[in-house]
Amino acid sequence: MMRHVIIRCVAFLAAVLGTHAQEAGLPVPADTVYDERHYVISPRPLYRFRMSGSAGLSLAVLPQPLTEYPTPAPMVDLRFKLSLPLGLAGYGRLGSNLATSLAQGGGLYGIPLGPLTIAPGYSVAFVYGNITYVDGFNTTQKRWINYPMVSASWRFPKASLTARLEAEFTTSVISEIEGQPTGGDRNLWTGGALTIAFEQPFFADRHLLLGITLQSSSDPYQAWFLYNQFKDRLFSSEFFIGFIL
Amino acid sequence: MKGLATIIVMLLAAGCVANLEPVFEPVVDRGPIAGTTPLDTGSNRALVDGVYEVDANESTVTRFGQLISVRLAPNTQVNMYATQGVTYFTLEGGTRNDSAIFVGSWRGVQGPAAGSLTMVVLPSEGGSELASGGTKGDLVLRCVVRTGNGPGERLVLRRTAKLNEDLKDFQIIAHRGGGRNSERLGVSENSLPMLRLAQQLGSTAVEIDVVSTKDGIPIVFHDPTFTPRTVMGSYIIGDVTNYTFEQLRQYARLLNGEVIPTLEEALDVIIRETDLQMVWLDVKDASITDRILEIQRQKASEADALRRNVRLLFGIPDTDVLRRYRNSPLRGQVEVLCELSPDDASDVDAAVWAPRFTAGIQRGQAERMHDEGRDVYVWTLDDPAFIEQFLAERYKGKPLYTGILTNYPTLLASRFYTIKVKP
Amino acid sequence: MMVLFAVTLMSAPVFSQQQQQQQQQQQQQQPTATATAADSLYRVELHLIGGFGGTKYTEPPSIFSEREVFFGYNVNARLMWHPDHLLSIGVMSGYQVFSREGFQASEHDGLENDLSLELSSVPIHLAFEVRPLNIRFGAGIGVYLLLSQMQEQGQITHSWDVAYGGSAWVGYAFEPIPRLRVGPDLVLQVLSDRGIANLSAMITVQYDLIVY
Numbered sequence: 001m002m003r004h005v006i007i008r009c010v011a012f013l014a015a016v017l018g019t020h021a022q023e024a025g026l027p028v029p030a031d032t033v034y035d036e037r038h039y040v041i042s043p044r045p046l047y048r049f050r051m052s053g054s055a056g057l058s059l060a061v062l063p064q065p066l067t068e069y070p071t072p073a074p075m076v077d078l079r080f081k082l083s084l085p086l087g088l089a090g091y092g093r094l095g096s097n098l099a100t101s102l103a104q105g106g107g108l109y110g111i112p113l114g115p116l117t118i119a120p121g122y123s124v125a126f127v128y129g130n131i132t133y134v135d136g137f138n139t140t141q142k143r144w145i146n147y148p149m150v151s152a153s154w155r156f157p158k159a160s161l162t163a164r165l166e167a168e169f170t171t172s173v174i175s176e177i178e179g180q181p182t183g184g185d186r187n188l189w190t191g192g193a194l195t196i197a198f199e200q201p202f203f204a205d206r207h208l209l210l211g212i213t214l215q216s217s218s219d220p221y222q223a224w225f226l227y228n229q230f231k232d233r234l235f236s237s238e239f240f241i242g243f244i245l
Numbered sequence: 246m247k248g249l250a251t252i253i254v255m256l257l258a259a260g261c262v263a264n265l266e267p268v269f270e271p272v273v274d275r276g277p278i279a280g281t282t283p284l285d286t287g288s289n290r291a292l293v294d295g296v297y298e299v300d301a302n303e304s305t306v307t308r309f310g311q312l313i314s315v316r317l318a319p320n321t322q323v324n325m326y327a328t329q330g331v332t333y334f335t336l337e338g339g340t341r342n343d344s345a346i347f348v349g350s351w352r353g354v355q356g357p358a359a360g361s362l363t364m365v366v367l368p369s370e371g372g373s374e375l376a377s378g379g380t381k382g383d384l385v386l387r388c389v390v391r392t393g394n395g396p397g398e399r400l401v402l403r404r405t406a407k408l409n410e411d412l413k414d415f416q417i418i419a420h421r422g423g424g425r426n427s428e429r430l431g432v433s434e435n436s437l438p439m440l441r442l443a444q445q446l447g448s449t450a451v452e453i454d455v456v457s458t459k460d461g462i463p464i465v466f467h468d469p470t471f472t473p474r475t476v477m478g479s480y481i482i483g484d485v486t487n488y489t490f491e492q493l494r495q496y497a498r499l500l501n502g503e504v505i506p507t508l509e510e511a512l513d514v515i516i517r518e519t520d521l522q523m524v525w526l527d528v529k530d531a532s533i534t535d536r537i538l539e540i541q542r543q544k545a546s547e548a549d550a551l552r553r554n555v556r557l558l559f560g561i562p563d564t565d566v567l568r569r570y571r572n573s574p575l576r577g578q579v580e581v582l583c584e585l586s587p588d589d590a591s592d593v594d595a596a597v598w599a600p601r602f603t604a605g606i607q608r609g610q611a612e613r614m615h616d617e618g619r620d621v622y623v624w625t626l627d628d629p630a631f632i633e634q635f636l637a638e639r640y641k642g643k644p645l646y647t648g649i650l651t652n653y654p655t656l657l658a659s660r661f662y663t664i665k666v667k668p
Numbered sequence: 669m670m671v672l673f674a675v676t677l678m679s680a681p682v683f684s685q686q687q688q689q690q691q692q693q694q695q696q697q698q699p700t701a702t703a704t705a706a707d708s709l710y711r712v713e714l715h716l717i718g719g720f721g722g723t724k725y726t727e728p729p730s731i732f733s734e735r736e737v738f739f740g741y742n743v744n745a746r747l748m749w750h751p752d753h754l755l756s757i758g759v760m761s762g763y764q765v766f767s768r769e770g771f772q773a774s775e776h777d778g779l780e781n782d783l784s785l786e787l788s789s790v791p792i793h794l795a796f797e798v799r800p801l802n803i804r805f806g807a808g809i810g811v812y813l814l815l816s817q818m819q820e821q822g823q824i825t826h827s828w829d830v831a832y833g834g835s836a837w838v839g840y841a842f843e844p845i846p847r848l849r850v851g852p853d854l855v856l857q858v859l860s861d862r863g864i865a866n867l868s869a870m871i872t873v874q875y876d877l878i879v880y
Contacts, residue, residue, distance in 0.1 A: 064861070065265070065426070068474055070861050177630065203752060203753065228627060229653055230356070231330075239809060471829075472829065479730070479862060480729055480786075482814055484827060496731065
């Protein structure tokens with residue numbers, strides 16, 4: 001029993017440090033392809049406790065007419081996936097451009113059907129915004145968003161194509177101006193998003209993550225600091241690119 | 246081939262344009278108001294103007310909130326502003342026998358929602374009083390409201406309070422002549438039709454933007470460049486100063502088909518066709534300072550000759566315009582609004598000091614300006630919480646901020662008129 | 669754009685893991701000093717592309733225009749870095765005329781002089797391309813420098829602006845001699861916030877500038 005626990009701990013540490021399961025001398029499922037360790041967005045089950053991550057940039061274009069001109073909002077973008085037993089996996093994202101920061105985490109259940117994997121999942125994101133206007137108001141916003149999702153991924157010989165359909169349920173938005181609350185809790189379906197991501201080898205054994213999120217939301221979090229009174233569903237796109245670690 | 250089609254769709258979708266749902270354009274049947282006598286803007290105002298509460302027991306529509314402000318406009322239209330949804334109503338009609346009937350439309354500028362409505366005042370609920378020119382009692386407004394082509398819903402309004410009486414000391418200032426293109430009001434920002442619409446939206450004053458053409462003609466336009474946000478077509482792009490006035494007059498059209506007005510045309514419309522009380526000229530090109538001052542002086546004297554009480558303010562938004570104003574031979578001959586420091590406002594003897602809202606509530610400096618006999622306007626407030634925060638500030642029994650510039654005059658009007666009323 | 673890469677890979681042969689490893693070993697055994705385009709792992713490629721195409725506007729481009737479709741030429745260049753896998757990344761630029769129109773004063777109310785209008789653009793894109801079995805699939809994302817020209821009474825007025833947009837292309841590459849590839853391309857350019865799309869048939873000449 002103790003030996004089993006130690007092996008698991010070693011496997012977890014090895015995965016977190018980016019060491020392959022094979023290198024750690026651990027058993028590997030027969031049907032698992034070597035380079036699947038590179039995939040972050042794909043929900044396909046991997047070696048247990050293997051951590052995959054990507055580091056890159058995302059570029060959202062804030063929707064018109066919320067902004068009067070197409071306005072880019074770049075973010076540092078870190079994404080990860082932690083494989084768990086029984087086809088389960090944890091996944092998440094950290095992003096920030098100082099004015100807006102996002103931490104997202106959740107879980108999914110991957111069902112492999114040949115090269116196709118279907119995965120229902122659920123994640124929760126916390127968004128923190130903080131802007132101090134020049135010589136003026138300090139404005140902050142804390143927002144909780146829930147994303148029930150279903151994901152489908154196709155495994156190619158060397159690459160993976162994933163589509164993820166998410167609903168956006170905003171459970172709480174708390175805004176403060178100079179510490180005074182100006183907005184309260186709410187439970188609203190505010191929209192949804194379709195993400196299409198491609199993960200493939202780029203150079204040496206470095207893989208590249210390329211993706212786009214097409215979002216339709218009445219309250220896109222990237223534009224939290226605008227005071228416009230739109231309640232329409234607004235379309236926006238977010239392009240992301242990352243090196244898979 | 247399917248993949249290629251998908252790529253095309255995605256590329257189109259991945260761009261930056263949000264194709265919003267078109268705004269519903271209600272068709273208003275004026276048949277029911279045929280033969281009515283328009284309201285008397287003198288005697289009927291005391292009876293009509295007020296804060297009305299939605300009777301929840303009798304109403305089936307809830308989208309407009311609990312309070313609606315009603316004003317009888319100088320042109321005999323009845324304008325109403327809801328506290329929920331940035332919604333305005335415009336009605337026309339009048340009295341017939343001992344009741345009153347009105348028809349009109351409403352629009353929620355937060356989205357595409359719009360519709361028509363019919364409103365009656367029964368004899369026993371103020372109709373007789375209205376018809377006889379009386380001033381006693383509280384009206385009950387019984388409306389049938391349609392959203393889009395939907396069925397009629399009941400909305401019953403009962404007057405419960407007077408409008409906030411600070412209006413004589415306060416200006417509801419609409420940005421860009423009344424509203425932005427993004428609100429899809431059916432007319433373009435900074436256009437002549439927008440200036441004519443501004444009061445319906447709730448404003449008592451407007452800010453208009455003044456830029457220069459290549460040949461130095463002051464025109465009313467917000468951006469330094471032409472983009473699809475503001476003008477039709479694809480050839481008219483880039484810096485406004487690349488084009489002469491004649492080129493723009495012949496080849497350029499605003500988003501809803503209007504010509505780009507000159508400053509003179511815009512001031513003429515404001516003076517002769519509206520009851521707006523103030524115009525803030527936001528000078529975005531310092532090089533035409535003298536030309537603007539000359540036009541302002543001329544139009545101010547024309548307004549005086551017409552006994553039109555409208556205040557024209559030359560806006561000083563930056564040190565470049567300030568320097569040119571100081572060196573102008575026309576300095577001191579027109580009223581000035583200064584967006585810079587209180588010291589600068591004092592130095593040029595500005596009629597108005599106008600700080601931006603992001604600088605916070607600057608009570609000490611605002612009080613100093615009042616003590617020096619200047620008004621204080623703040624810009625540009627679009628958030629209800631900020632609006633209420635600034636409206637709540639008072640000094641010597643009057644609003645500390647005597648004007649607020651906003652992109653949503655309807656929102657500001659609804660908050661301003663009801664600020665002292667608790668539903 | 670993602671689908672583009674997927675289409676490419678669907679058409680790629682499926683290798684077993686063992687085959688892939690063998691292939692990699694074979695590649696690594698090749699002496700890089702005498703590398704050719706066929707067996708080298710890394711390349712810097714120059715793509716020169718020229719052709720003719722049609723531009724579609726969602727609205728007539730001027731208040732005098734009666735049509736929304738125009739035809740014109742199109743030249744582009746791409747500098748791509750191609751490492752040891754299918755995907756290459758680079759930059760793309762070029763020049764294309766979206767539309768050119770002339771109007772007679774005698775035929776249009778409100779027009780005092782004869783008028784000539786032209787809209788062209790210079791794209792500056794981050795480009796991605798994959799090329800399995802010599803079939804080229806690519807996409808770009810970036811900005812377009814829009815150039816407007818208005819001519820009346822011999823006077824020319826120039827103006828310019830910047831717009832966001834994307835591009836996508838599909839083509840085939842023949843390799844008549846080592847390091848040189850030639851083939852047809854179909855290129856789509858989209859400036860969605862301007863309501864402009866251009867589809868052009870092009871010829872691409874591609875040369876491996878650096879092979880290492």
